[in-house]
Amino acid sequence: MGVSWRRRVAVLPRVPALLACLAGFAFFLGPRASAGVEVTRGPDEVRLRNGVIEIAVSADGRFLQALQYAGQSFVRFPAPLYEMLLVGADGTTTVVDSKQARESSVDVVETPDGVVLTVTGKDCGGFAVEVRLEIRVDATPFCRWRANIANRSDMAVRSLTYPIVAAPRAIGSVPVAAEQENLAVNAGFEAGLEGWELASPRQGEGDQTVSVVLDASVARSGANSARLEFAFDENGQIYCPVQAVAVQPNTDYLLSAYLKTDLAAGDVRIEMQDVRGWKSLCQSSERVGGRRDWERLTVAFRTPVDTTAVRFGVRHVGSPGDARPLRGLAWLDDVTLARAVDLSPYWADDALVLPNGDGLLFPSPGATFGSANQTQVAHYPGASMQFMAYHDAGVGLYMAAHDPGGNVKRLQFTGGAEALRLSVEHLVPEKAGNDTTIGYDTVLGGFKGDWYTAADIYREWAWQQVWCKTKWMDRADVHDWLRKWPAMVKLDAKNYGEPPAEFYGRLATFTRDFRQRLGQDVITFFHGWGENQWQMGSARREQHEPWGGADVFRKGMADIAAAGGRPFVFVMADGYTLEARDGKPEPYNDREVFEKEAAPFGEMGYDGKNLLRQYSDVHFLAPMCPTTDYWKQCLAGKVAQLVSLGVPFVQLDSFPCTQAKPCYNPKHGHPLGYGSWWYEGYRDLLQACRDKGKALNPEYATATEEMCEFFIPQLDFYMNRVHGTPKTLYDSFQAEGIPAFTYVYHEYLPPYAGEGDATTLPGVAPVGKPQPAAAGTLDSRGIALSLIWGRLFSVRVRGPYETYQPEPALLDLFVRAHQAASTYAYDYVVRGRMLRPLPLQTSEIEIKYWRWWTRPGSNGTFRSPAVLSAAWQSPTGRKAALLVNISGENAPMELTLPSPDRTVTVTRNGKPENTTFAGPTASLNLAPLEIVMVEYE
Numbered sequence: 001m002g003v004s005w006r007r008r009v010a011v012l013p014r015v016p017a018l019l020a021c022l023a024g025f026a027f028f029l030g031p032r033a034s035a036g037v038e039v040t041r042g043p044d045e046v047r048l049r050n051g052v053i054e055i056a057v058s059a060d061g062r063f064l065q066a067l068q069y070a071g072q073s074f075v076r077f078p079a080p081l082y083e084m085l086l087v088g089a090d091g092t093t094t095v096v097d098s099k100q101a102r103e104s105s106v107d108v109v110e111t112p113d114g115v116v117l118t119v120t121g122k123d124c125g126g127f128a129v130e131v132r133l134e135i136r137v138d139a140t141p142f143c144r145w146r147a148n149i150a151n152r153s154d155m156a157v158r159s160l161t162y163p164i165v166a167a168p169r170a171i172g173s174v175p176v177a178a179e180q181e182n183l184a185v186n187a188g189f190e191a192g193l194e195g196w197e198l199a200s201p202r203q204g205e206g207d208q209t210v211s212v213v214l215d216a217s218v219a220r221s222g223a224n225s226a227r228l229e230f231a232f233d234e235n236g237q238i239y240c241p242v243q244a245v246a247v248q249p250n251t252d253y254l255l256s257a258y259l260k261t262d263l264a265a266g267d268v269r270i271e272m273q274d275v276r277g278w279k280s281l282c283q284s285s286e287r288v289g290g291r292r293d294w295e296r297l298t299v300a301f302r303t304p305v306d307t308t309a310v311r312f313g314v315r316h317v318g319s320p321g322d323a324r325p326l327r328g329l330a331w332l333d334d335v336t337l338a339r340a341v342d343l344s345p346y347w348a349d350d351a352l353v354l355p356n357g358d359g360l361l362f363p364s365p366g367a368t369f370g371s372a373n374q375t376q377v378a379h380y381p382g383a384s385m386q387f388m389a390y391h392d393a394g395v396g397l398y399m400a401a402h403d404p405g406g407n408v409k410r411l412q413f414t415g416g417a418e419a420l421r422l423s424v425e426h427l428v429p430e431k432a433g434n435d436t437t438i439g440y441d442t443v444l445g446g447f448k449g450d451w452y453t454a455a456d457i458y459r460e461w462a463w464q465q466v467w468c469k470t471k472w473m474d475r476a477d478v479h480d481w482l483r484k485w486p487a488m489v490k491l492d493a494k495n496y497g498e499p500p501a502e503f504y505g506r507l508a509t510f511t512r513d514f515r516q517r518l519g520q521d522v523i524t525f526f527h528g529w530g531e532n533q534w535q536m537g538s539a540r541r542e543q544h545e546p547w548g549g550a551d552v553f554r555k556g557m558a559d560i561a562a563a564g565g566r567p568f569v570f571v572m573a574d575g576y577t578l579e580a581r582d583g584k585p586e587p588y589n590d591r592e593v594f595e596k597e598a599a600p601f602g603e604m605g606y607d608g609k610n611l612l613r614q615y616s617d618v619h620f621l622a623p624m625c626p627t628t629d630y631w632k633q634c635l636a637g638k639v640a641q642l643v644s645l646g647v648p649f650v651q652l653d654s655f656p657c658t659q660a661k662p663c664y665n666p667k668h669g670h671p672l673g674y675g676s677w678w679y680e681g682y683r684d685l686l687q688a689c690r691d692k693g694k695a696l697n698p699e700y701a702t703a704t705e706e707m708c709e710f711f712i713p714q715l716d717f718y719m720n721r722v723h724g725t726p727k728t729l730y731d732s733f734q735a736e737g738i739p740a741f742t743y744v745y746h747e748y749l750p751p752y753a754g755e756g757d758a759t760t761l762p763g764v765a766p767v768g769k770p771q772p773a774a775a776g777t778l779d780s781r782g783i784a785l786s787l788i789w790g791r792l793f794s795v796r797v798r799g800p801y802e803t804y805q806p807e808p809a810l811l812d813l814f815v816r817a818h819q820a821a822s823t824y825a826y827d828y829v830v831r832g833r834m835l836r837p838l839p840l841q842t843s844e845i846e847i848k849y850w851r852w853w854t855r856p857g858s859n860g861t862f863r864s865p866a867v868l869s870a871a872w873q874s875p876t877g878r879k880a881a882l883l884v885n886i887s888g889e890n891a892p893m894e895l896t897l898p899s900p901d902r903t904v905t906v907t908r909n910g911k912p913e914n915t916t917f918a919g920p921t922a923s924l925n926l927a928p929l930e931i932v933m934v935e936y937e
Contacts, residue, residue, distance in 0.1 A: 017904050018340070036139045037115045039108055044469035046106055048115055052141040053445055055438060057081060061104040061119035067165060067397075069141055072172075074390075074397045075781035076419040077296065078397060079166040082131055082147070083423075086155040087430060091606045096125030097383030099293060114138030122901075128152040133162060141515050142398070142445030147426070149436040152575035152896020156430040158673060161412075161839035163399065163444045165596040166419040170346035171392040180338035183245045184312075189224040194635050196226070196241040210238045217752065218331050220258045220294045225333040226312060232266065232326035242313035245337060247303050252340035254417060255299040255312055257425055258333050261292045266326030269502065271315035272337075274307050281307055286372070294333070298416030300370065312337065343367070349393040352413055352420075354378045355385040355453045357657070357706050358720050358751065359740025365390070368734060369415025378411040381679050381708045382659025383593075384741040385462070386680040388413065390422060395445050398454050401460050403440035406679030406710050409659045427662075429671030434713040438877065440872050447494075451738065452836045467712040469738060470721060471747045472877060473831055477659045478716055479699045481566075483520070485822045486525040487795035487814075488568065490516045500548025503528070504556025508563045517815055520822070521866045523649060524565035529553070530588075538577030538590065541597060542642045550645060557646030566648050566699070571638050573652035573685075573704075574601065575613060575621035594622060599628040611661060625663050626681030629669045639689045643696040650702060651719065652689065657684065679710050686714035703752070707741060712749045717792060729896070739789045739870075743834045752829070753782065761795040761814065774809035775888030775928050776845050781864060783810070784884035787817040787931070788870035790829040813929045816909060819885070820931055824907055828872035828880050828933075831930035833870040837934075838881050842867040844891035845886075866891040877935040885926035895922040897936050905935040 016301055037050045043064045047056040056066035057769050063078035080097040087093050099103070101121030109116045117135040124131060130150040137143045149157055159686070162922060185195035199210045223505050227243055236871040247253060259268050265288030274280035281304055285297035294308035304308070312335075347366040354360050356380050362376065369375075380386055380401075385737040387400035388411045399422055401409055429434045447453050463469060472478060478485045487509055498506075511524045529546050530538065576598050582589040594602075602610040603623045611623050612626065624631040638652050660678040670677035691702030701716035706731065720742075740752065762772035762779065777878060795814060797804060821829050843866045866887040873879050885891040897904070900920040905912050909931055917923070 003073050003307050003435075003520070011158075011274055015232065039110075039115055046085050046117065047520060048143075049116070050137060050139055053133070053137070053143065055137060055143050055444075057117065057119060057135070061106045061121065062098045062101065065165060065869060067444065067446075069397075070393045070395050070448060072446070074165060074167050074446065076168040077166045079164040079165070079421070081133060081163065082160055084131065084149075084160050086127060086153070087158050087606075088124075088155055092128075093158070094125065096127065098124070098292075099295075100125040101131075104124070113278045124718060127155055129155070129157070131160070139446070141447065142443050144441040144443055145910070146441065147436075147438040148285075151433050151435055155436055156432050156434050156673075157428060157436055158430055159425050159427045160436070160438065161423050161425040163442065164421065164423045165399070165444070166421055167390055167397060169370075169416070169418065169420055170343040171350050171395065172346045172381075176528050180341065183247070184243060184335045185245070186501065188219075188222045188333060189226050190222050192224070192528075195722040196243050198241050200255045210240065214239050215331060218260070219786040220260070220331075220333040224308065225260075225331045226273055228268075228330045228332065230263070230266070230316070230326040230328055230330070232316070238316045239271070239313055239327070241332065242311050243335075244311040246309050247307065248339075248614045249303050249307055250305045251309075252300070252302050253337060254340045255301070255335075255337045256293045256296055257335040258296050258875055259288055259292075259314070260294045260330070260331040260333075261288055261290065263289050263291070263326070263328035263329065263330065266316060268314050268316050268326070268330055270299055270312065271314040272299055272301060274309050275309040275311050280304065281310065287351070294331075298417045306621055308901070310337075338845075350391075351388040351391055351451065351897075352376075353381075353391075353738070353740065354411060354413065354456065354524055355383045355387060355738065355740060356382065356741060358739040359384070360452075360735045361738045362735050365413070365415070365420060365685060369413070370417065372414060372416050374415040376413045379659035380409050380411065381710060383411065383668075383683075384657050384707045385458060385709055385744065386411070387454060387458040389424065389451055390420070391447075391454070393450070394448065396424065396449065396451075396454060396662070398443065398445050398447050398457055398462075400443045400458055401426075401440060402443055404465050405440065406676040406683075407438075407440070408676070408678065409675040413687055427674035429675040430662075430664075430673030431671075449552055451740065452743065452839040455743050457739055462709065462744055465709075465710055468745075468748055469713070472749055473747075475702055477694070479701065481699055481727065482701055482716055483830075484520065485792065485818075485826065486523050486566070487518055487818050488512070488525055488792060489565075489918075490525040490796040491527075491748045492496075497709050500552050501556065504548070504552070506558065507556065507567075508559040511560050511565035517811070521564045521566065521714070522796075523792075524560050524722070524764065525568040527570070530846060537636040538572050538588075538688070539631075540576065540590070540593060541630070541637070544639055544929055546642075546645065554645045563648065567646060568649035568651070569642065569647055570633065570651045571642070572621065572655040574654035574658045575604075575623040576634075577621050578612075579620040581618045584879060589750065592883075598622070598624070598630065598634075600665075600667070601628040602665075603663040605662055606662075606664050608664070611663075613658075617758035623658075623661055625665065625668050626685050628679055628681075632685050635685060636688045636692045639700075641695060643693050644699055648693075648697050648699045648701065650700075651704065652686070652688070652702065653705045656708040657712065668699050679708075683711060683714060690714055705754075707749070707751070709741075709745065712745065715749060718749060718751050720751035721754040721790060739834065741806070742789055742791075746790050746834050747832070747862075750790060750792060752788045761797060761810055772807050772810075773888075774807055774813070776847060776886060778847060779810050779848055780813060780848060780886040780929060781868070783814050783817050784868045787821055787829065788868055788882040788884060790821075790832075790834065790870075790872070793818045793821065801879075809929060810858065814929075816931055819910065820882075824910060824912070825880070825882060825933055827874040827878070828878070829882065832872040835873055835879065837869050837871050838882075838898070839896040840865070840867065840893060842891055844885075867893045869895070877937075878935060880935040882932050883924070883926060883928050883932040885928060888928045890928065891926045893924055893926065895924065895934065896920055897922055897934075899937070902936065905933075906934070909932040 014179045040047050043058040054068040067074045102123035105120045107118040119133045121131045132148045134146045209231045211229045215225050219225045267287040269287045270285040273282045283299050283301045310612050347364045352362040353367040390397045408427040412423050414421040514522050577717045578591045592929045614620050662673045664672045703717050705719050707718040713898040844863045845866050847864050848859050867885050904915045906915045
């Protein structure tokens with residue numbers, strides 16, 4: 001294995017060569033600064049620091065050794081600099097990483113702006129592939145990564161993952177398990193093999209051997225290690241060397257050990273068991289095989305109440321009939337068994353933020369993600385933005401792709417017993433022997449603050465991109481009627497069981513009723529209009545007629561328009577609907593037509609077959625390739641059909657939330673596998689639908705299910721599904737919806753409140769039945785969040801529809817909130833920019849919840865502030881806080897203003913009054929379901 005070190009200095013041509021040589025010589029004598037960046041090289045690492053951030057990689061370019069910001073270390077254990085996924089012609093995949101490079105080198109170039117650290121790894125995992133990473137550090141608290149891949153193998157590169165950060169499970173000055181008492185005896189084999197049981201308790205039958213000897217020539221630390229020699233040709237089991245120690249019952253422990261391998265076949269792992277046998281307690285680390293340098297393996301476990309001793313050692317398992325030979329060598333060193341550190345005091349204020357939907361916040365991720373099989377991924381495009389953050393109340397780690405080109409990537413977070421892994425996987429087009437350049441910046445660094453600070457960093461970059469060319473209020477292609485901020489009423493045909501004409505007539509009645517209550521026209525959304533009463537339409541070359549036939553549907557839409565509404569429906573945009581059961585007596589089935597005309601234009605898997613997707617047990621579809629003219633014509637034709645029948649608003653559903661997919665059909669003309677072609681295809685498809693609709697009706701508007709920033713110029717608004725309700729979608733991880741996309745992009749594209757019980761308006765129950773609650777519910781919370789988070793209002797009507805009368809208190813809150821957004825708060829929540837909320841102290845209430853799709857065990861409760869708040873800035877610079885008491889009791893609260901002793905305007909339910917608060921705190925008392933706006937600058 002070859003390792004080289006190089007350093008170059010970028011100098012002007014007229015600088016004497018001798019000075020350049022002396023400058024390079026000075027580097028090896030001590031640190032040197034370039035443009036505020038200090039570069040040092042120790043025996044184990046190359047370190048760059050600029051006063052706010054420090055980043056270090058191993059001297060051989062194989063590990064990310066350190067990442068520090070404001071005194072906080074964000075690397076607990078060295079992580080590979082990169083991982084690469086290779087694909088063979090038969091579809092088999094192989095993962096290699098920087099540790100497996102046959103030859104590595106590190107090159108430093110000083111520039112006027114800072115320092116560029118170039119790490120090159122050759123022949124990774126024995127494949128003729130060279131990876132070159134460029135890491136740029138300047139005066140900012142960030143480093144910027146780019147990559148080039150030179151592939152001379154017969155494999156195709158599918159993805160390259162970098163940066164990879166092994167972050168601590170809790171942010172702060174946290175002790176590590178190594179600081180606890182090590183229960184392992186002779187853990188580094190410095191006393192020979194004393195304390196270790198060398199004979200394997202179980203070996204397979206036949207000519208199978210394993211021996212353990214002391215090796216004084218190989219050691220990770222100290223002088224010795226234990227060398228294991230294996231010669232297993234068939235299945236068998238080994239468990240040696242083994243050591244047994246006493247432990248405490250019902251206690252958390254962490255076992256770790258370093259293994260080095262040179263195995264021609266098979267793999268090994270670290271395992272611990274109760275001394276009584278594996279049935280009482282048994283847990284293992286990941287397996288390692290092949291030729292690997294020293295690698296730390298860990299096992300976290302809690303002892304049962306009756307466990308008083310455990311044994312641990314190196315393990316290999318083969319089952320009868322499962323030939324798993326094990327041949328070669330392995331070395332064991334630096335074993336640690338210690339009580340795990342109690343991290344609960346440290347991770348209570350930690351949070352992980354991912355850009356799924358409008359944004360998801362996972363509180364205390366170190367507590368929740370304790371295993372390597374627990375992971376969260378933001379697939380982009382599909383995810384709304386390209387950044388993630390891991391922070392506590394003081395500092396945070398920022399990781400983002402600043403990519404203006406729509407390339408496919410995954411922002412990934414994985415749990416672990418000791419460290420949490422954060423990374424970005426860059427997926428690229430696939431071709432055997434393909435060279436790849438990832439030319440956009442992947443940014444890694446630190447910040448002081450919370451997720452709003454991370455979003456500020458991302459927003460500074462995002463607003464310079466082409467999708468932020470024109471703000472929503474200034475776009476000529478957005479109709480003025482939509483800018484009046486109409487509310488949306490949502491009904492569902494599949495719950496009615498009545499003829500189509502009667503259903504459409506009922507829609508008109510509901511439209512007229514809500515239009516009168518709100519004092520302005522509304523958007524009338526409804527399911528169940530598609531063929532065979534399928535909840536949404538499916539596109540194909542020969543379009544289906546809507547439910548009831550074209551004439552009945554056209555008259556129904558005209559009646560809705562006459563009642564003061566604009567009809568709004570969904571069309572499945574992600575794929576061709578093959579079958580839709582959905583409880584109908586005659587399920588919709590279009591598989592025959594698909595095979596006859598559409599299959600060649602569907603997205604193709606690596607095996608040459610059409611990709612298929614299924615929603616639960618009711619909906620089956622085939623994802624279509626957006627680059628094909630066929631799918632563009634199908635969707636644009638469906639839009640044209642609907643607009644001609646009187647529907648001016650269409651949502652292209654199941655997009656982009658279903659994420660980018662690969663396609664391997666060589667006839668489609670795009671690069672095979674993943675690529676920016678997916679974004680480009682859907683961008684052009686959206687524009688084609690928009691052009692068709694606008695040509696037929698200038699009021700035409702397009703929405704999508706959730707959002708991706710690339711498609712802002714092609715849309716009028718978008719569905720936002722996460723309403724700030726903890727556990728709504730990610731119950732097992734306690735995730736909470738946050739308005740991250742709104743915070744970054746509200747001025748460029750507003751949302752409407754989408755699916756979920758947070759947007760329902762229950763009806764009054766019949767006499768003698770329990771009446772629905774109004775205050776302190778998901779419903780009052782959802783209405784409040786629609787106001788304070790700048791969302792187009794929408795309510796779903798609950799039956800029984802024949803006698804429906806909305807619950808009075810909730811209806812009143814809905815009307816008052818909508819009036820606030822469309823009148824006195826309009827310049828803020830419609831035209832304005834979301835700000836960081838002002839500090840607020842108020843009481844908490846308990847709210848019952850259930851997921852918007854019902855699942856066993858999905859009900860529960862969560863704690864919520866009685867008063868919800870958000871801050872906004874108008875286009876003129878005026879600032880205001882919006883406050884809503886969602887509880888059924890008076891809610892005293894204290895709002896911290898940025899400037900003390902100022903006269904502010906307090907608007908209570910539409911009535912403004914000037915008020916002066918002494919000091920920075922505004923003390924207010926909000927009545928149940930009261931809305932207050934405080935204009936403070």
